[in-house]
Amino acid sequence: MRLATAEINLTALSYNLKQIKVLAPGTRVMAVLKANAYGHGLVKIAQHLNDADAFAVARIDEALALRAGGLTKPIVLLEGFFNRADLPILIANNFEAIIHDENQLRAIETSQLDARLSVWLKIDTGMHRLGIEPEQFEAFYQRLKACDNVDPKIKLMTHFSCADDVHSTQTQVQIAAFERLVQSKPEAKCLANSAGVIGWPQSHGDWIRPGLMMYGVSPMINQVGTEHGLKPVMRLKTRVIAVKSLAAGEKVGYGGRWHSKQQTQLAIVAMGYGDGYPRNARDGTPVVIRGKRYGIVGAVSMDMITVDIGCNPDGISVGDEVEMWGPALPVEEVAACAGTIPYELLCNITPRVSYDYLAEPD
Missing domain, CATH: 3.20.20.10 (Alanine racemase)
Structure with a gap:
């Protein structure tokens, strides 16, 4: 995968x-x-x-x-x-x-x-x-x-x-x-x-x-970009690699920055600052899974990010695709959540990220 x-x-x-x-x-x-x-x-x-x-x-x-x-x-x-x-x-x-x-x-x-x-x-x-x-x-x-x-x-x-x-x-x-x-x-x-x-x-x-x-x-x-009639060229994506339940009051990630106010579920996605994702992205920074936005919680790790998916009514599971930015989620929005500019996010993609070059039919 x-x-x-x-x-x-x-x-x-x-x-x-x-x-x-x-x-x-x-x-x-x-x-x-x-x-x-x-x-x-x-x-x-x-x-x-x-x-x-x-x-x-x-x-x-x-x-x-x-x-x-x-x-x-x-x-x-x-x-x-x-x-x-x-x-x-x-x-x-x-x-x-x-x-x-x-x-x-x-x-x-x-x-x-x-x-x-x-x-x-x-x-x-x-x-x-x-x-x-x-x-x-x-x-x-x-x-x-x-x-x-x-x-x-x-x-x-x-x-x-x-x-x-x-x-x-x-x-x-x-x-x-x-x-x-x-x-x-x-x-x-x-x-x-x-x-x-x-x-x-x-x-x-x-x-x-x-x-x-x-x-x-x-x-x-x-x-x-869409406000100027432009189309995003890059879609940064990854996959869910684990889904786990979390009890109310439990802390998540390095330093325990975020804690759950109620029982919930977390999707663990294979993306981190080792891939170029901004480490200082705040809690609530969106990602898109199955066409719906969810917010990240806890500190961004080198290889993984945790996402609060609530009670998971959409049945998110291992292998589901996660859009970190792209047509469904402007990189400008992610940059604002990380206190930076989109130039930095695009330029910081690291060599371990795979590239797929696609050409859609006219």
């Missing part, structure tokens, strides 16, 4: 990409695949994104894995490169680099390269992470345009810090700052991540960078 399994619905993935194009018509799509495609499987996901115009990853090893998997689309390194020795690797594999500091620019200017490097110049408009300062923009831009090692068709970008909150003024401030700097430049521009695509259509520009929403999950505060 297979236990912890992540079902990946490739039909839903394709559907979401089409929906993204509806939300941002006329833009080119850079599909973000960093962190193992947000826990969904880097190469397998990329192989089913035929309508994407480019891929984006954080680091060179991720980009190399895509090339080894036979992917030929442009690949953008969101963190750029960190060593001059990386430049020949970028050139040989047709990787595109985001440039965000002086050290990178100087390395490009002073290296001998076999071809020109495609670059994206990143401007820090308020995220205060990677990116050149606004006052550096013109000098960086002119140096890149003058550099023989750089493809003259450079692209310009920034990154939002608060786009998930449509009530915040920060995103509009960032858009305005970016536009003031680049309005006279003819280069292609990219501002919108998933939250920008959904919440800030004025930021769509020439390129968009959908990540989380591509997997059917909402990047917006207190919303779920």
Whole structure:
């Protein structure tokens, strides 16, 4: 009997990409695949994104894995490169680099390269992470345009810090700052991540960078993917491995965090923080068994979780399937119960979880 399994619905993935194009018509799509495609499987996901115009990853090893998997689309390194020795690797594999500091620019200017490097110049408009300062923009831009090692068709970008909150003024401030700097430049521009695509259509520009929403999950505060016409791609499931009776007043799990107020039954399910399920999920965090929601009780263990199924009128038994999140239970809801964000839950799936890639008929 297979236990912890992540079902990946490739039909839903394709559907979401089409929906993204509806939300941002006329833009080119850079599909973000960093962190193992947000826990969904880097190469397998990329192989089913035929309508994407480019891929984006954080680091060179991720980009190399895509090339080894036979992917030929442009690949953008969101963190750029960190060593001059990386430049020949970028050139040989047709990787595109985001440039965000002086050290990178100087390395490009002073290296001998076999071809020109495609670059994206990143401007820090308020995220205060990677990116050149606004006052550096013109000098960086002119140096890149003058550099023989750089493809003259450079692209310009920034990154939002608060786009998930449509009530915040920060995103509009960032858009305005970016536009003031680049309005006279003819280069292609990219501002919108998933939250920008959904919440800030004025930021769509020439390129968009959908990540989380591509997997059917909402990047917006207190919303779920279905509210944006998206379908969950991952269904994390397992099985009931025991059902036992519990007397009133008995404590459950490590530390005895929860105790029963009345006689009940528990379903023990084969899932835990060793599979990537959040250890700090609170009592009452839902799971779905036989189409009905039940709440977990007691501390999440490495390999098991206890679920209060009451007097068990549905006859739950060993072998029954348990959905931990998926179409019947949004991962956004589980994340809220664990005091975290859905990004973390998806990315934390561990190697012992099996993956099943499914394609539903059209």
